[in-house]
Amino acid sequence: xxxxxxxxxxxIGPLNTLVRAISDFEASLGTSxxxxxxxxxxxxxxxxxxxxxxxxxIDPSLIAAGDNVALANSVKAVANVALAAAIAQSAxxxxxxxxxxxxxxxPDYGVPQPDFAGFGPAVTLVNQTAxxxxxxxxxxxxxxxSGPVHATIDSDxxxxxxxxxxxxxxxxxxxxxxxxxxxxxxxxxSNTPPTDVHDGVGGIVGRTFGFENLVLYANGAINTGPTxxxxxxxxxxxxxxxxxxxQGTTLGQSSNFGSIVSRAPVIIGSLTPVVLPVLQVSxxxxxxxxxxxxxxxxxxxxAAPAYYRSITLGGGSQLTVTAGVYFTDSLDLETNSKIIVxxxxxxxxxxxxxxxxxxxxxxxxxxxxxxxxxxxxGTTGVTLVTxxxxxxxxxxxxxxLPSVGAPKHVGSFHALHLQVGPGQTICHHPFEIxxxxxxxxx
Numbered sequence: 001x002x003x004x005x006x007x008x009x010x011x012i013g014p015l016n017t018l019v020r021a022i023s024d025f026e027a028s029l030g031t032s033x034x035x036x037x038x039x040x041x042x043x044x045x046x047x048x049x050x051x052x053x054x055x056x057x058i059d060p061s062l063i064a065a066g067d068n069v070a071l072a073n074s075v076k077a078v079a080n081v082a083l084a085a086a087i088a089q090s091a092x093x094x095x096x097x098x099x100x101x102x103x104x105x106x107p108d109y110g111v112p113q114p115d116f117a118g119f120g121p122a123v124t125l126v127n128q129t130a131x132x133x134x135x136x137x138x139x140x141x142x143x144x145x146s147g148p149v150h151a152t153i154d155s156d157x158x159x160x161x162x163x164x165x166x167x168x169x170x171x172x173x174x175x176x177x178x179x180x181x182x183x184x185x186x187x188x189x190s191n192t193p194p195t196d197v198h199d200g201v202g203g204i205v206g207r208t209f210g211f212e213n214l215v216l217y218a219n220g221a222i223n224t225g226p227t228x229x230x231x232x233x234x235x236x237x238x239x240x241x242x243x244x245x246x247q248g249t250t251l252g253q254s255s256n257f258g259s260i261v262s263r264a265p266v267i268i269g270s271l272t273p274v275v276l277p278v279l280q281v282s283x284x285x286x287x288x289x290x291x292x293x294x295x296x297x298x299x300x301x302x303a304a305p306a307y308y309r310s311i312t313l314g315g316g317s318q319l320t321v322t323a324g325v326y327f328t329d330s331l332d333l334e335t336n337s338k339i340i341v342x343x344x345x346x347x348x349x350x351x352x353x354x355x356x357x358x359x360x361x362x363x364x365x366x367x368x369x370x371x372x373x374x375x376x377x378g379t380t381g382v383t384l385v386t387x388x389x390x391x392x393x394x395x396x397x398x399x400x401l402p403s404v405g406a407p408k409h410v411g412s413f414h415a416l417h418l419q420v421g422p423g424q425t426i427c428h429h430p431f432e433i434x435x436x437x438x439x440x441x442x
Contacts, residue, residue, distance in 0.1 A: 026437060034089060036082035038074055045079045047086040049093070051157050051187060052432065053079065054346065056179045063172055068164040075179060076162040083157055144185030145234050146368050147178035153186035177343070177366035184432050185233065188212065211279075211393075211435040215239035215428040217414035219279045219395065222249045224420040232258065235410075235427040244278055245416075279395045279414055281375060282442040283351040285327050295319060295337075313337035313360060320365070321348050325440045329353045331374075333360030339372070340365050347371035347432060351440050354378045356394075359385045369410070373431045373438060381417075384409065391431040401426065 032049040042059035056079070062071050141160055143152045148165035162183075169175045211217060215230055222243045230239045238258035243249045249260060285307060292310040295301055295317035303311075305324030312332040313319055319339050323346035331352045333339065337360035341348050348371060356376045364370040372390040376382060381398040391412045392399060398417035401409050403424055410427040420426070433439070 032089065034082050034086040036078050036085065038078050043074050043078045045075070045082040047079075047082040049086055049090045051083060051087050051090070053180050053183050055344070056176045058172060058176055060172060063168050063170065063175070066168055068166045068168050071168065072162045072164045076159050079183065080159050083159070087157065142186045142189035144182050144189065146181035146185065147174065149175070149178040149182040151182040151186045153183070153190050155190055157187055157190055159183065171367070174367045177364070177368045181368045181371070185429075188430055188432055189233065211412070211414055212430045213240055214242045214414065215412055215426060216241035216418055216420070217279065218243045218245055218416065218418045220245035220417045222418045224250070224424075227423045228420060229425040230258065231425060231427045233428050233430070239426070239428040279393070279416070281393060281395050283327070283375060283377065283440045284442045285351065285353065293319065313339070323348060325349045325351065327351045327440070330355035332357040335359045338363050341370040341372050343371040347373065349439050350374045352376045352378065355380060356382045358382065358388060361386060362388070362390045369429055371432065373433070375438065375440075389429075
């Protein structure tokens with residue numbers, strides 16, 4: 001007589017515990033690092049347990065030599081060794097973690113399978129299906145550029161090609177940041193491939209889109225003006241927009257874009273519905289609140305990651321921020337003000353509780369694309385008066401992207417509602433941290 005399967009109600013608690021354990025384990029991987037240095041000691045690459053490049057350090061003598069090809073080859077070789085070591089280290093930790101999991105209704109690792117009816121064949125089928133559809137087994141490459149650097153990564157997160165434009169930039173900080181940005185961007189694409197990985201299938205079949213794949217996202221309605229140009233990463237190819245709501249997706253005439261996916265009104269390809277994530281996000285604000293930051297006209301200041309009652313930047317002022325998580329009740333960037341992102345030690349995340357005004361700019365200290373993500377939790381709409389570069393998530397409000405000039409709106413924009421002005425060119429630049437792992441999330 002076979003053992004009956006456990007009841008659904010008995011699994012809910014243990015499964016929630018399991019989900020939390022896996023989430024905590026994934027978050028812990030980012031805290032471990034692997035450092036690799038070239039044999040001549042002139043190139044050092046640091047990679048974390050998530051398989052992301054933390055830093056690249058180049059000896060100034062290599063810049064002075066002016067050989068961009070030799071420098072690119074050296075960085076590529078060292079980075080590949082560091083990436084492989086970090087991935088192997090994380091894989092070993094994952095094995096140790098997995099063997100200690102208490103799976104509801106299932107035996108411990110190494111113990112014979114239970115005698116639930118049909119359990120053995122089901123395990124065999126799931127294993128084979130997972131292996132057959134593993135995107136890491138596909139011969140695919142992913143390209144990204146940042147400044148003078150162009151990186152191509154394969155499905156195993158190995159750098160296939162690395163090109164640095166000649167002549168070499170004399171700003172070594174800018175070049176190092178560009179290398180990190182281009183490699184991590186390509187790695188991010190390899191982790192969440194933007195196109196269907198199933199061989200021989202046309203269109204999109206049973207596809208699940210993540211936030212990392214979407215340039216524009218709404219949980220209610222999308223309305224765009226005419227002649228929208230929605231472009232992909234690096235302003236190459238066309239980008240994807242998605243509407244998980246039921247209030248309609250209205251697109252202006254003479255527009256160019258990639259895929260449009262919507263929960264109710266839009267059907268893609270061979271009449272197969274497309275699954276979109278639901279934008280639900282909140283944050284754990286600290287209990288300790290620091291005094292407001294208020295900069296007058298043309299003032300300069302810096303601030304460490306913390307919870308500030310409010311952050312206000314007057315016209316022409318500049319606030320320098322560093323790697324970490326910032327919390328504030330309101331964030332106000334007035335005309336010509338700037339938040340300078342010093343991403344030497346990692347990206348910057350802002351959580352804004354009630355009010356967000358954007359008339360300024362996010363600028364990276366090294367001159368590359370700013371590594372910044374803003375989560376706005378208020379309900380009052382946000383209008384991006386000036387070109388916005390970065391990621392913005394507003395689950396409870398409308399984001400309005402009016403027509404702007406150079407350098408255009410670049411990043412990703414996910415909201416309850418989206419209003420896009422006419423004649424736009426919007427380029428996709430996904431944030432380097434997966435949506436579910438954004439620091440500070442509740």
